[in-house]
Amino acid sequence: MIIRIKNSFIDKLYKLQVFIHNTLIFSSKKLLFNKWIKNNKAKSIYLTQYASANRFVQLEAWEKEQKELVVTCYFVNKKDPQYGNILTKPNIDYIKPWYNSMINLNLSGIILHDGIDEDFIKLHETEKIKFRYFQYGNYSIFEERWFAYYFLMSNLNLKKVFFTDVNDVFITKDPFKTHSNNELLYVGRDQVNKTRHSNWLEIELNHFKIDANFKVPFYYKFQSVYNAGVVGGNVDITKALAAEIINLTLKTQTEKHKDMSLLNLSIGKRFPIRLNYSAIEKSTITNDNSEVPLNGNVYSGYPLNSLFKSFDYSSDATFIHK
Numbered sequence: 472m473i474i475r476i477k478n479s480f481i482d483k484l485y486k487l488q489v490f491i492h493n494t495l496i497f498s499s500k501k502l503l504f505n506k507w508i509k510n511n512k513a514k515s516i517y518l519t520q521y522a523s524a525n526r527f528v529q530l531e532a533w534e535k536e537q538k539e540l541v542v543t544c545y546f547v548n549k550k551d552p553q554y555g556n557i558l559t560k561p562n563i564d565y566i567k568p569w570y571n572s573m574i575n576l577n578l579s580g581i582i583l584h585d586g587i588d589e590d591f592i593k594l595h596e597t598e599k600i601k602f603r604y605f606q607y608g609n610y611s612i613f614e615e616r617w618f619a620y621y622f623l624m625s626n627l628n629l630k631k632v633f634f635t636d637v638n639d640v641f642i643t644k645d646p647f648k649t650h651s652n653n654e655l656l657y658v659g660r661d662q663v664n665k666t667r668h669s670n671w672l673e674i675e676l677n678h679f680k681i682d683a684n685f686k687v688p689f690y691y692k693f694q695s696v697y698n699a700g701v702v703g704g705n706v707d708i709t710k711a712l713a714a715e716i717i718n719l720t721l722k723t724q725t726e727k728h729k730d731m732s733l734l735n736l737s738i739g740k741r742f743p744i745r746l747n748y749s750a751i752e753k754s755t756i757t758n759d760n761s762e763v764p765l766n767g768n769v770y771s772g773y774p775l776n777s778l779f780k781s782f783d784y785s786s787d788a789t790f791i792h793k
Contacts, residue, residue: 478750482750485693485748485750486748488689488690488693488748489690489693489746489747489748491690492690492693492746493745493746496690497743497744497745500740500741500742500743501743501767504741504742504743504768507711507741508707508708508711509707511711511714511715511741512714513618513621513713513714513717513718514717514718514721516721517618517621517717517718517721518618518622520608520721520724521608521609521610521721521724522607522608522609523608523609524606525606526605526606526607526608526615526618526619526622527605527606527622528583528603528604528605528606528619528622528623528626529603529604529605529606530603530623530626530627531601531603533601534581534601534603534623534627535627535628536628537579537627537628537629538628538629538630538631539579539629539630539631539632539647540579540580540581540623540627540629540632540633541573541578541579541580541581541632541633541634541635541642541646542580542581542582542583542620542623542632542633542634542635543566543569543580543581543582543583543634543635543636543637543640544582544583544584544605544612544616544619544637545561545565545566545582545583545584545587545637546558546583546584546585546607546612547559547560547561547584547585547586547587548585548586549585549607549611549612549615550611550612551612552611552612552613552726552727552728553728561584561587561588561591563591563595565637565638566582566637566638568638568639568640568641568791569635569636569637569638569640569641569642570595570600572641572642572643573599573600573642574597574599574600576642576644576645577599578599578642578645579599579600580599580600580601581600581601581602581603581623582600582601582602582603582637583603583604583605583616583619584602584603584604584605585604585605585606585607586604587602605619607619609724609726610720610725610726611726611727611728611729611730613699613728613729613730613731614716614720614728614729614730614733616634616730617713617716617717617720617730618717618720620634620709620713621710621713621714621717624706624709624710624713625710629706630705630706631647631651631703631704631705631706632703632704632706632709633646633647633657633701633702633703633704634701634702634703634709635700635701635702635790636700636701636792639700639792639793640700640701640790640791640792641784641790641791642789642790642791643786643787643788643789643790643791644789646703646789646790649774649789650704650770650775650789652704652770653704653705653708654705654708654768655704655705655708655765655768655769655770656702656703656704656705656708656709656712656738656742656768656769656770657701657702657703657704657770657771657775658697658698658699658701658702658734658738658769658770658771658775659697659698659699659700659701659702659771659775659776659779659790659792660695660696660697660698660756660764660771660772660773660775660776660779661695661696661697661698661756661779662755662756662778662779662780662781663696663754663755663756664695664696664752664753664754664755664756665692665693665694665695665696665752665754666691666692666693666694666695666696666735667692667693668696668754668755669696672696672731672732672735675727675728675729675731675732676729676732676736678725678727678729679719679723679727679729679732679733682722682723682724682725682727682729683719683722683723684722685719685722687736688736688739688740690739690746691735691736691739693746693747693748694735694738694739694744694746695762695766695771696731696735697734697735697738697769697771698731698734698776698779698792699730699731699734700792700793701775701776701790701792702734704770708768711741712734712737712738712741715737715740715741716730716733716734716737719733719736719737720733738769742767742768742769743767743768744766744767744768744769745766745767756772756778756779757778758778773786773788774787774788774789775788775789775790776788776789776790776791776792777790777791777792779792779793780793781793
């Protein structure tokens with residue numbers, strides 16, 4: 472009886488919180504959205520804070536002529552916080568699905584790296600795929616990549632861009648043709664349904680809350696879980712998002728992995744998306760067509776990306792992600 476009363480109270484509270492967000496907070500975010508895109512910048516210390524040497528990407532003339540790029544990272548000298556290993560030596564098989572699909576689609580791309588040997592680069596660099604050195608700082612590779620993304624967008628003349636993971640992403644079609652709405656952020660959809668359904672995301676977020684003395688908005692638990700392995704579209708929108716993530720990162724000085732939490736916090740805070748809640752909603756996404764991909768200015772899920780972690784290479788989604 473007590474459990475039923477408690478569950479009923481929580482159910483009513485959650486529905487009230489979603490209502491408050493979708494009326495008052497949503498309207499405020501929608502009103503401020505374009506101004507945020509125009510004015511949001513990374514703090515001036517983003518190249519120096521928590522770094523042994525100033526962050527930079529070694530740019531050349533080729534990329535300054537590009538208007539569209541697919542960008543990824545291949546770091547071999549810094550620990551992967553998910554698996555606890557350092558790759559140490561480059562292997563083309565590690566990046567082959569991404570690399571081959573880029574060649575097959577004749578897409579222009581950059582592979583950001585942290586010291587891959589010149590022989591490997593000479594062997595695998597093409598007219599349209601370039602390797603560029605990134606001097607990163609002391610955050611984990613997942614946070615540091617956002618610093619590189621922002622640096623690129625700030626110093627190139629891009630109109631559109633997609634940033635992807637490297638070893639578990641395969642591209643089936645030109646994303647700049649299939650996902651071309653300049654009003655939208657295109658971002659991968661995780662297999663976990665809502666943020667409150669993910670234990671590991673909660674652990675990651677709790678670390679960030681402590682490190683940054685950060686208060687999480689009450690509506691965060693109702694958000695869909697977006698995945699940082701595919702993100703992009705219009706450069707202005709993507710750059711504003713990257714700046715938001717960087718500025719949250721700068722609230723800490725630890726190498727604890729937190730970029731999935733920061734991505735989702737940033738989208739929830741700044742993008743006018745509507746939230747929903749049901750006491751019987753599933754905790755995971757089970758098929759490509761389980762939900763409508765468009766929510767306000769955010770486009771996520773199929774047909775942008777295949778069902779995450781399904782390894783479905785038969786999918787006709789633009790990005791096959793794991």
